[in-house]
Amino acid sequence: AQTVTQSQPEMSVQEAETVTLSCTYDTSESNYYLFWYKQPPSRQMILVIRQEAYKQQNATENRFSVNFQKAAKSFSLKISDSQLGDTAMYFCAFIPPLNAGGTSYGKLTFGQGTILTVHP
Amino acid sequence: DGGITQSPKYLFRKEGQNVTLSCEQNLNHDAMYWYRQDPGQGLRLIYYSQIVNDFQKGDIAEGYSVSREKKESFPLTVTSAQKNPTAFYLCASSIGLAGEQFFGPGTRLTVL
Numbered sequence: 001a002q003t004v005t006q007s008q009p010e011m012s013v014q015e016a017e018t019v020t021l022s023c024t025y026d027t028s029e030s031n032y033y034l035f036w037y038k039q040p041p042s043r044q045m046i047l048v049i050r051q052e053a054y055k056q057q058n059a060t061e062n063r064f065s066v067n068f069q070k071a072a073k074s075f076s077l078k079i080s081d082s083q084l085g086d087t088a089m090y091f092c093a094f095i096p097p098l099n100a101g102g103t104s105y106g107k108l109t110f111g112q113g114t115i116l117t118v119h120p
Numbered sequence: 121d122g123g124i125t126q127s128p129k130y131l132f133r134k135e136g137q138n139v140t141l142s143c144e145q146n147l148n149h150d151a152m153y154w155y156r157q158d159p160g161q162g163l164r165l166i167y168y169s170q171i172v173n174d175f176q177k178g179d180i181a182e183g184y185s186v187s188r189e190k191k192e193s194f195p196l197t198v199t200s201a202q203k204n205p206t207a208f209y210l211c212a213s214s215i216g217l218a219g220e221q222f223f224g225p226g227t228r229l230t231v232l
Binding site for chain 2: 037042044045046047050107108
């Protein structure tokens with residue numbers, strides 16, 4: 001079974017600074033997908049960034065980038081130039097590949113989340 | 121605009137009643153999902169459906185039921201058998217299983 005662990009229940013950062021959110025996961029699969037989702041106070045889940053495990057290059061989306069360490073099963077999110085609108089709960093999520101089959105197929109497993117507060 | 125809609129936004133239920141939460145998508149996605157979120161927690165999968173007329177139990181299916189009669193719609197019924205139904209419910213869809221999931225705005229269910 002897959003597990004996703006976010007060890008930081010809460011984080012805070014000053015506006016314009018950089019913050020890194022941690023995520024580790026456990027799987028026996030060699031290929032899979034990883035995501036970071038953002039849930040602001042409106043509670044709408046928004047995809048921030050995705051990473052395919054077979055790609056060595058770290059994904060980047062504007063101010064958001066990841067540090068994907070496959071051997072360590074680590075998938076951290078770095079937010080640069082933090083903005084007040086980045087205040088939200090952030091979830092790391094894992095999904096097995098299309099050919100996983102069994103009971104894991106189609107299941108997106110979420111971590112417990114990290115509450116990020118950006119201070120002015 | 122393409123997207124996922126959920127209704128109602130807030131729902132109140134008396135104990136012993138069944139209630140149905142609506143989820144509709146116009147993204148032409150084959151796969152749809154229902155998640156439950158409790159305060160301060162991550163999302164847990166209730167049911168998912170890969171195609172019309174097919175659905176599978178997730179991790180916490182007990183006390184819930186679904187149907188998938190149309191590609192666009194995936195309603196969730198919270199039955200009286202669900203012992204602790206007060207939670208935030210999120211619907212999602214994706215092009216196929218293991219694809220990027222897009223979420224609706226959610227329904228907050230409270231049992232009185």
